[in-house]
Amino acid sequence: MVVSQPIIMGVLNITPDSFSDGGLFFDSKSAITQAELMVKEGAGIIDIGGESTRPGAPEVSVEDELNRVIPVIEALSGNIDVPISIDTSKPIVMEKAFNAGASIINDVNALRSEGALQMAASLQADVCLMHMQGSPRTMQTNPTYDNVVSDIKAFFEQRLEACKSAGIKLNAITLDPGFGFGKNLGHNIALLKNLSEFHEFGVSILAGLSRKSMIGSLLGDKDVDSRMIGSVTAALIAVENGADIIRVHDVAETKDALTVWQQIKNFRE
C-alpha cells in the first residue's frame, strides 16, 4: 500500500476470549457500533479479527471464525467509507471476507499457511505480512534471535520473494515486525527503536503495539486495562520512527497524539 500520512488502524476483535476487550463486541450489532465510532474518531482502516492469537490460545475453527466476522463485515462494508482488513491466516476466511467487503488481508502468519499466498494473489488483495517466530501457542517460550532486526529483515526478504513469485505486487504489501509475537521485551524495544530500517524494502510499515505486554512490562506490570497512555506513547514513537500504519484499540486518543505531532512537525518558524 502507498501511504502518505500515518493511518490509524482501529482494532475490532470479535472473539469471546480476546484479552483486551473481554469479548465485549462479540455480537454483531455492538461490533458495528464500535467500528462506526472508531471511524468517527479517526480510524483510516478497521481491522476485524475473529481468530484469537493470544499466546497459548486454542485454535479457532473455521466455522466459528466465519460466524464471527462475516456478518460484521457484511454490515459494515456498506456503512463505513474506510477499508476493512481481515485479521486471519486462513484462505477460506480471506475469500469469504473479501466477498463480504473486506479489501485488506492482515495475516500474522505472513501468508505461510497452505493456500494463503495463492488466495491473496487471486483476490488481488492488499496484504499485511507480519513476522511471528513460532506459533501463538508456543511463541513466548524463550524466543531467540542472532539479531532481531536482521533476522526479521531476512524473513521479510523471503516472504517478499514468495509474494513476487505468486504475483502479488510490491505496492500491495505492508510489512509488520509483529511486536510480541515470539519476542521478549529487549527484542520488542530493539524493533521499535530500529523500525525505520524496515523501509529498505520500499513498502509501508505497520506497527501494532497497542495494549501489548511490552507496554505492561515497561509500566511495572500494569494490566491490560491500564496501558492506554503507554500504548499511545509507543504508537507515537513508532510513527516518529517511520511507521505508516499503527494498529490501535484507542483510536481517539491516538488521533490526538498524531494531530499534535503532525502540527509541530509541520510548523515553520
Ligand code: 7PM
Ligand atoms: C490476544 C493476543 C488478542 C494478541 C489479540 C492479540 C497484531 C495483529 C494482532 C499486530 C498485525 C493484539 C493481538 N496483533 N496484526 N494482530 N500486527 N498486523 O494485541 O501486531 O491485538 S492480535
